[in-house]
Amino acid sequence: MASYSCDLLIVGGGGAGLRASIAAAEARPDLDVAVVSKVYPMRSHTVAAEGGAAAVIKSTDSLEAHAYDTVSGADWLCDQDVVEAFVDEAPREMVQLEHWGCPWSREPDGTVAVRPFGGMKVSRTWFAADKTGFHMLHSLFQTSLKYKSVKRYDEWFVSRLLVDDGRCAGVVAVEIATGEVHSILAKAVILCTGGCGKIFPFTTNANIKNGDGMALAYRAGAPLKDMEFVQYHPTGLPATGILITEATRAEGGWLVNKDGYRYLQDYALGTPEPKPVHRTMELGPRDRLSQAFIKEQERGRTLEGPYGHYVNLDIRHIGETVIDKKLPFVRELCLKYANLDPVHEVIPVRPVVHYIMGGVHTDIHGATPIAGLYAAGEAACVSLNGANRLGSNSLTECLVFGARAGRAAAEYVDGAPAPGAAVEAQASDEERRLRSLMDKTDGTERIADLRSEMQSTMEESAGIYRSGDSLAAGAETLGRLRQHARHLKLEDRSRTFNTEFISALELDYMLELAEIILRSGEQRTESRGAHQRTDFPARDDDNFLAHSLAYRNDDGSVRIEYSPVTITKWPPGARVYGKQ
Amino acid sequence: MSNPSLAPTRELKLYRRPISFWWWLDRPAYFKFVVRELTCLFVGAFAILTLLQVRAVGEGPEAYAAFAAMLASPAGIGFSVLAFLAAVYHTVTWFPAVQTTIVLRVGEQRVPGSVITGAHMAGWLVVSVVVAYIVLRG
Amino acid sequence: MAKRSLTPFLWFLFGGGGMVSAMLFPVHILLFGLAFPLGMLEAPGYEWLHALVVHPITRLYLFVFILLPLFHAAHRIRYTAYDLFRVQPSLHQPIAVVCYGAALAGTLAAGYTLLTIS
Amino acid sequence: MAETIRLEVSRYRPEVESEPTLQSYEVPYNKDWVILDALNYVKNQIDGSVTFRWSCRMGVCGSCGMMANGEPKLTCAVPLTDYDPTQPIRIEPLQFFPVVRDLVIDMSSFLEKLSNVKPWIIRDDVEATEAVEFRQTPVELDAYKQFSMCINCMICYSACPVIGLEPEFTGPAAIALAQRYNLDSRDKGKEERMDALDAHEGLWGCTFVGECTKVCPKNVDPAGAIQLYKMGSATDYLKSMLLPWGTK
Ligand SMILES: Cc1cc2nc3c(=O)[nH]c(=O)nc-3n(C[C@H](O)[C@H](O)[C@H](O)COP(=O)(O)OP(=O)(O)OC[C@H]3O[C@@H](n4cnc5c(N)ncnc54)[C@H](O)[C@@H]3O)c2cc1C
Ligand code: SF4
Ligand code: F3S
Ligand code: FES
DSSP: EEEEEEEEEEEOSHHHHHHHHHHHHHHHSSSEEEEEEOOOOOSSSSGGGSOEOOOOOOOOOOOHHHHHHHHHHTOOOHHHHHHHHHEEEEHHHHHHHHHOOOOOOOOOTBBBEEETTOOOSSSEEEETTTHHHHHHHHHHHHHTOOOOTEEEEEEEEEEEEETTTTTEEEEEEEETTTTEEEEEEEEEEOOOOOOOOGSSSSSSSTOOOOOOHHHHHHHHHHOEESTTTTEEEEEEEETTTOOOOOOHHTTTTTOOTTTTTOGGGGSSSSOOOOSTTTSSSSSHHHHHHHHHHHHHTTTTTEEETEEEEEEEEGGGOOOOHHOOOOOOHHHHHHIIIIIITTSOOOEEEEEEEEEOOOOOOOTTTTTSSSBBBOOOGGGGEOOOSSSSSOOOOOHHHHHHHHHHHHHHHHHHHHHOOOOOOOHHHHHHHHHHHHHHHTTOOOOOHHHHHHHHHHHHHHHHHHSOOOOOOOHHHHHHHOOOOOHHHHOOOOOOOTTTTTTTHHHHHHHHHHHHHHHHHHHHHHHSSSBTBBEETBBSSSOOHHOOOOOOOEETTTOOOOOEEEEEEESSSSSOOOOSOOOO | OOOOOOOSSSOOOOOOOOOOOOGGSSSSSHHHHHHHHHHHHHHHHHHHHHHHHHHHHHOHHHHHHHHHHHHSSHHHHHHHHHHHHHHHHHHHHHHHHHHOOOEETTTEEEOOHHHHHHHHHHHHHHHHHHHHHHHTTO | OOOOOOOOHHHHHHHHHHHHHHHHHHHHHIIIIITTTTTTSOOOHHHHHHHHSHHHHHHHHHHHHHHHHHHHHHHHHHHHHHHHHHOOOOHHEEEEEEEHHHHHHHHHHHHHHHHHOO | OOOOOEEEEEEEOOOTOOOEEEEEEEEEOOOOOBBBHHHIIIIIIIOOOOOOOOOOSSSOOOEEEETTTTEEGGGSSSSSGGTTTSSEEEEEOOOTTTTTETTEEHHHHHHHHHHHHSSOOOTTTTTTTOHHHHHHHHHHHHHHHHHGGGGOOTTTTTTTTHHHHOOOOOOHHHHHHHHHHHTOOOOHHHHHHHHHHSSSTTGGGGOOHHHHHHTTTTTTOOHHHHHHHHHHHHHHHHHHHHHHTTTO
8 A cells, every 4th residue: 555645635626626726836835735536627527517606796796795695595504704705705716717717708898797696686697608617627627737736646536534633634545547545645635525416316416426525524523514405406407417507597598387387476486577587586596496396296287207297498588699609508408418409499397406505514714623624615514505505606615615725724734743653554444444345246235226226215305395204214214225235246356447346435425425414304393495394394593593513423323413603794584585 | 847647556557459550441531631631642743744844835846745745645644634633632622621720700700611611612713714714815 | 939840831831832732733734634635625825835934923823833832742741651651750850851852852943944944 | 128229348357358358238229318328227237347437427527438339429428319229339448548448548648738738828917916807808708719618528539540640649639728728818828838839749740630620529629729720820930030020
């Protein structure tokens, strides 16, 4: 087992990880920074983001307004100091990215263009047509290439955090191409491993979004915060879950039921207007729109196809010119994956798992309770998104908090002591564990079967609406699945690029996270944002204006604690959409 | 200058498929490409032939008559047929290539490549007629 | 400007030659190689040809007509040797010298002929 | 039984064999599937050892390029219905790249080439000092936009014979990305990039086969980018020769 070392190790090469690496390299050019990623950085799922990234730039807008939209969108579960820091630093980060070459769409005078987005009172979402994440990721990746103090470990899979005496001292990782196990020692580690949508069957998330970093942190002793909040995006293609971006609605798209009726008007989202109106109807927040779909389905007003119930997204009236200019990718996706042309036809859509508000608990600098361990991006929960993230806040979050974590970790590195002997023992422990899994020949359970059973369990028990019973039942099934998962059957005996082995590790993480999502949901006996309990339909600020923190007990079970929400300017109020 | 990604820590036994000598028969496009490149043999030959023709003109009517006879021989005709086909093939593959080196805008819109190619084709026709007219005027 | 190779210049000649031959060669070959020898068109008389050739504009025309296509051919032959005949990299340089050298020789010959013709 | 189609998948297990072999799998001919779905069916239901890269399944991450019946394709973007179910589809790793395992190629050389052409904005004041964007009009954006759409899928590399013949050739995508920055009104690094590209392995190895553009799934037109690049460099060269005092 070879051992590598660096000063600062970043796990993940998506938007957050790359931004962190550049921030660290700029703050401290003398440090050895390393980025480990299980896929080449430009394959990270940030690449798939379509709609845009929010930041106040126009004179009609204000930081205050962005903050209020975020807080109310979050159903008050966010920390308001975090929100304020976020909206304040967002414009600078976005301009920085502009200076790094991101091809933002422009106004005729050459300033960046902005578009409306769900739950936002003012247009403030920067966009690069409808491939915003793609352009942001490639700009960041290409820019990161110029920092020679940043070293990359491409296609290395981190399987464990090394923690000694309450301090994080590095990771153990599998070099996927060779199957070798290595330790990479570091004085500080930043987890930027992204979300975990693959726990669910029907998701916009890529194959690589398995919540690895969350599971790593959790096992190392860090709490996971607000994991019961899973965002369903209201518009995914029924067969594949491919996302049809919110930008379709921002540009004027309508959601209609089987009668061609804009049904959102029945769900306290305002009255329909021909042109899009901020915070109204189709531009309401995602949680409300997805919930409205379920209600509409219960009333029997949705359509039914081979992949379940759906409604239609109609963008025909936007016209070919605007679609080709501002939504070309949507058209491409519809043509390729739904066999229809949105210029002439309506698009069938249904809610689809998209994003997790929860993640590794961090403070406003991205620091977790474990010294030397930081987190940023979707893997982290810095408490910006609360109970419901607003579309286009998370790309910006990757930048703002990626940069913050990068700088904070670079600063921390100086005082960090050298790793102790315990670290080496842990590393060889982990190597033994991995080797024995790799060499296992007596398994019986197929990875794919367990995975799909986990996924359907999650959809049934922790969907858009859940109840105490469904969550408990799900947890029970999961317990059984985790037993089965001890006897995985691995068919691939090669050490070289063994993706089956990697899938086995990912499944193990996902099963653990699935249980945490269910347990966190079970204990929150209220409805807030994306967490809707049929048995507790009201918001309960007296008891649950609080973050849930999931800890791992020594016996492997989950313990949920709560911590207060930080309120600065905006006391909890009603979320009003439609009329202002 | 820029940041490195780590080389594999153990040497991988990579498989490299050898490239066959006949690689240009693998895809029709490769074959067309090779043919296109080989048109240059005729282009070069015809340039030299023209040089010889000029020299013959300079040397007087007999020399030129001999040159013309050579062109009229079966070998001469054979060469001309091939050279003509090659030249036309060269022309029709050349204009689309040229189009990619030109960015023309009318207002905000970029002029489509097909229009530029079309303009070249039209130009070709005009130039050919002019050349023929001058030569035939005598 | 940092030091640059000669390649952009050679590429420019190649491109110019490609353009000249694309525009002019088909009609020249058609006339002199096919139409006249086969009697499809009546060939112009020697006097006319001579008068044409000695005209200064025609001399310039013919010089370009020969020079650029020669470099065009040289360039493509060079790359064909690389790609189609897969010559060893150690021979790349000598092949380039031979190809462009030949084109240069042809150009000099053309220049001499066109200057001295009367 | 429902209709099926056969996949002939190239397998290369470096521990046990010295060259690839084809292995056949029968999969459902599902009209909603792309080739990648069929491969995942194999991996999940028939043979867990079949190895390939994929991630987004929506044609944007660039991981899933493979040869299908000898043509380089983004397998998540090609429906099974493009193929006749009575004929097998031959799936092989992208050609001209060294093969690591089954359908996985070694593309590390591309990352090196990409770094070498300096694909980032070069100018003295890139670091944001105040929250003001550089102006760029829609027309200026349009000048390079197409070349910025590259997903690094390597499909063009496996269509370009020059890559096969001369692996050191910088290749279509990397040159297109260099040109993307050259054409960006915010960039001032054309000269610096030319240092890396004015070489046989750089720009000049390209003989305009043009296949790169034909196969590109994202309409990047790398062949056009390279041609423009050559044209730009040739005009600069002539300018500096004719007007030695006039070049900046
Ligand atoms: C289809 C889609 C559209 C979206 N559109 C928008 C939008 O318009 N606006 C918006 O604001 N947000 C959008 N989002 C959300 C946003 O894109 C993501 O939240 C954000 O990109 C996450 O970035 P990240 O850097 O945290 O993680 P990712 O980009 O997912 O990167 C994770 C990185 O971690 C690495 N990694 C993971 N596990 C390991 C491991 N075990 N070992 C080593 N490396 C590992 C991966 O290789 C990868 O590099 C969208 C999301 C999706 C799915
Ligand atoms: S240019 Fe096209 S084919 Fe080549 S890597 Fe980029 S996207 Fe793929
Ligand atoms: S296929 Fe190759 S030769 Fe040039 S035009 Fe494209 S890079
Ligand atoms: S899987 Fe991402 S491009 Fe095909």
